[in-house]
Amino acid sequence: MYREAVVANGQMFANFDKYLSMRDLYFPYVGQYNHLSGRKNHLVVSVNGKISYMDNGWERYFSYKKDALITDVKAINRELGIQLQINDMIHKYMPVYIRKIKIKNLSSEKKEIKIFFYHDFCLNETAIGNTALYHPDLNGIVHYREATYLLISIYPEISEYTISKKEESSLKEIEKGQLSFNPIARGDIDSAVAYKTEVDGNGESEFYYYIVAGHSFDDLEEKLIKLRADTTEHFVEETEIFWKAWLNERKEIKRSIDEDIKELYDRSLLIIKAHMDKDGSIIASADSSIFHRFNKDHYAYSWPRDNAFIVMALDRAGYGHATKKFFEFCVRTLTKKGYFLQKYLPDGSFGSSWHPWIDEKGNPQLPIQEDETALVIWALFSHYQETKDVEFIDRIYNQLARPAAYFMMNYRDKKTGLPMESYDPWEEKRGVLTYTSATVFAGLSSASKLAHLTGNIDEAIKFKEVSEEIREGILNHLYDEEEGRFIRMLVKDKNGKLKKDKTVDASLLAVFFTGLLPPDDYRVVNTVKAIKERLWINEGIKGLARFEGDQFHRVNDKYPGNPWIVTTMWLADWYIAMDKIEEATQLLKWAVERKSQAGLLAEQYNPETGDPLSVTPLTWSHAAFCYTVQNLNKKLYEMGI
Known part of the structure; x- marks a missing residue:
């Protein structure tokens, strides 16, 4: 329930x-x-x-x-x-x-x-x-x-x-x-x-x-x-005053944005705050109803990926003071080799996992999702951009940014220049992913800027050079001229040769939102076109599925999957970047229509009935909504609307 x-x-x-x-x-x-x-x-x-x-x-x-x-x-x-x-x-x-x-x-x-x-x-x-x-x-x-x-x-x-x-x-x-x-x-x-x-x-x-x-x-x-x-009455009174004061710290949202969108934006900030532990972890969801439907496990874990997107939204909302604890949590959980494991409990211990440490032939493999490492560093530079707190960056650079950057720089295939295999953002498939490669590009680009801020000029140059090598590798190996779009990933066949997985996946939007390519680049436009054609649900409540053939909580085989808040907001972000304000606003309104009576957003929804599926609320869903509202807000200022 x-x-x-x-x-x-x-x-x-x-x-x-x-x-x-x-x-x-x-x-x-x-x-x-x-x-x-x-x-x-x-x-x-x-x-x-x-x-x-x-x-x-x-x-x-x-x-x-x-x-x-x-x-x-x-x-x-x-x-x-x-x-x-x-x-x-x-x-x-x-x-x-x-x-x-x-x-x-x-x-x-x-x-x-x-x-x-x-x-x-x-x-x-x-x-x-x-x-x-x-x-x-x-x-x-x-x-x-x-x-x-x-x-x-x-x-x-x-x-x-x-x-x-x-x-x-x-x-x-x-x-x-x-x-x-x-x-x-x-x-x-x-x-x-x-x-x-x-x-x-x-x-x-x-x-x-x-x-x-x-x-x-x-x-x-x-x-x-x-x-x-x-x-007791005073406890209630002072707590209400505190929350109103906390929310009042947020940056202004333009009056021209619809009131129902702004109302859910404010509620989302509070829901995100609720899922933040005092010691820095941010859990995906506290909804234990998933336990009996999800391998006797739950979502009360701190995923570095989710959290990176979450803290970027909070930083841009004006809560940079609240996100520092997360980066300190990252310092405590980063492995000595410079990468994050799949997920963590709020006390910092390693959470449950289903990713093996050996491949099908018994050879060692890192059971990681490298985007989690990359996105944290991208989020750290975003934190600096919003707070201008160079003292914090200087203190945390050696503990977090440097070891993560060296790992990303070295965990690459020498022939292609691309990152080595890791798991996709949905934690199901392993390969050399376009999405992951784009996040590593963003992570190393950010590490370069952080190195420059802290006076590590040689490292800044080195990280920048490798990020550009990865960018070239993505364009050379992960854009398919025949398909006219980016592919999901390269995977090794039985003989160890790389073959193309051409599944259309919403996470391919990362080639745009990480800054790898501008939104109007023909390769991005072609990829977005394929995403809309293959993943947009035209019936029922509509919305964007994760990828073709998604089986997680699948409702009906006639749909590519179920609509997610996160993926639909990614598409809205692209519309905003392309100055397509009306299209983006409609997707934000779509998210508003999905909220519960009290304003909670689920992970995904039944495409036919609109009932929430998986967990409610999902912190990342609220953060994705906030991030898109912020993008719209910024664009409207630029356009003078």
């Missing part, structure tokens, strides 16, 4: 489904560890003794408070005559999740209302050895395992609570309408708390439910003391 809303603060992150259930709760990193792993933390309502789950009889409307990472959700049950106004948030710097609920009685008769909160935690991603207990001093339930402690409580008070073995289940007590006050349980457990109130006819009642995360009982107590001293 896809996510409808997210809240976060750099060390704590929560996801919610369409039934208002918390499904993912990460702490102490954004993306690590998930203490729910997709399990439901239900919200259950009792009105005059009648129990109602959110999936039956409720109208639900999702949005956010304007310019803030605080939800603004409305749930209405007309049969019960009740409305809930819900605001979810995580404090601006403390790991404290707060759900503010305003109950409105829609009838003229007084009602006895009880709101139950059910918890199904698996702390540190395991059901083994969990303990939950009622703590009288903290006035709440504490779930703990190892150094992870979660305190659950209610202001003004918990009316009822229970803790149970999962096989007995606290849900059974909820369904009976009364919790038993059982004070402790261990193992695979669940728990529940309730708030009881009477609401006069057409009246209202308000309360706060909260979860405080920490590493010990003492840690929880210290945080709770501050929460009580400042008040």
Whole structure:
């Protein structure tokens, strides 16, 4: 079940489904560890003794408070005559999740209302050895395992609570309408708390439910003391002020750009920020619903590729101070040989992978996607262009830019001048890719400029020369005169000879967006023409697929694949570069039409129904949208529109 809303603060992150259930709760990193792993933390309502789950009889409307990472959700049950106004948030710097609920009685008769909160935690991603207990001093339930402690409580008070073995289940007590006050349980457990109130006819009642995360009982107590001293209401107020101030730092977007595009742009910046960990990683998605559909794995990893595109969008939006942590994270994760591995956990450890370290004949091979190394260096120079912070560049050059540049310079085929084989941006095919080669060109060109900035003139010359050799190699070996366009890649046959893979792939747009060739170069124009002819989906919701025959979450064989936000925005970027403003604007509006009620963008969509596929939200989708809006904004300034 896809996510409808997210809240976060750099060390704590929560996801919610369409039934208002918390499904993912990460702490102490954004993306690590998930203490729910997709399990439901239900919200259950009792009105005059009648129990109602959110999936039956409720109208639900999702949005956010304007310019803030605080939800603004409305749930209405007309049969019960009740409305809930819900605001979810995580404090601006403390790991404290707060759900503010305003109950409105829609009838003229007084009602006895009880709101139950059910918890199904698996702390540190395991059901083994969990303990939950009622703590009288903290006035709440504490779930703990190892150094992870979660305190659950209610202001003004918990009316009822229970803790149970999962096989007995606290849900059974909820369904009976009364919790038993059982004070402790261990193992695979669940728990529940309730708030009881009477609401006069057409009246209202308000309360706060909260979860405080920490590493010990003492840690929880210290945080709770501050929460009580400042008040829960103040925590909500100051967090809303913080988000509005943070968003106000962005650079101006022209008034001539449609309001719905600007609104999604602002929301996207907040969604991107939510996926950024305080220590520098940026996760692709915290939506764990992919787990059961994706080889028992998820997207809560930091991919250098995604992140490079993300930080470029953030830097151009005016958040250069926020992206420095990412480059410092890159310093910690770059291998000593100068390349990045496939993906990383937020703590910097190497993530799961499906890329082998030997080929089919048992020969060693690097299981890398070299674009990830190249794009980070390209993004680093882009960071300098936006911030002009030469001191940061001077400090990080030796640790990041230099080793990465030497790797890219040396990891090449001597005959063609092109990079050696690596995996494509979609992590499926291995070969000498046009896309990867173009990103390496951009990476080395950027490394040359960074070397010049830091006084390393000989290296600047050397990196520039190699980038030009790669450029010539691309034009000589990866442009197919017969096809009249660039090909996806060169791959080795059984005899070790290179053969052409002519599959049309949206990532071929890299020959334009990396600066390898101008957008109006005939080779670029021909390639874009093939991409539009072969990958544009003419039926249903339309949009641009990744490549011909894409099988990932495939819906119907009559389509080349499913439409992606990222690929469609790449096409929009080309339109902007060609001064085709109307065409680009239509694609931005296409993306706006794809957003969820609350403004979340998925990775890809069902081409027939428009339903989100894979994960929601995908951070890269939001960044791609922002980057295209920025390109449009810049072009409109240039054109004086």
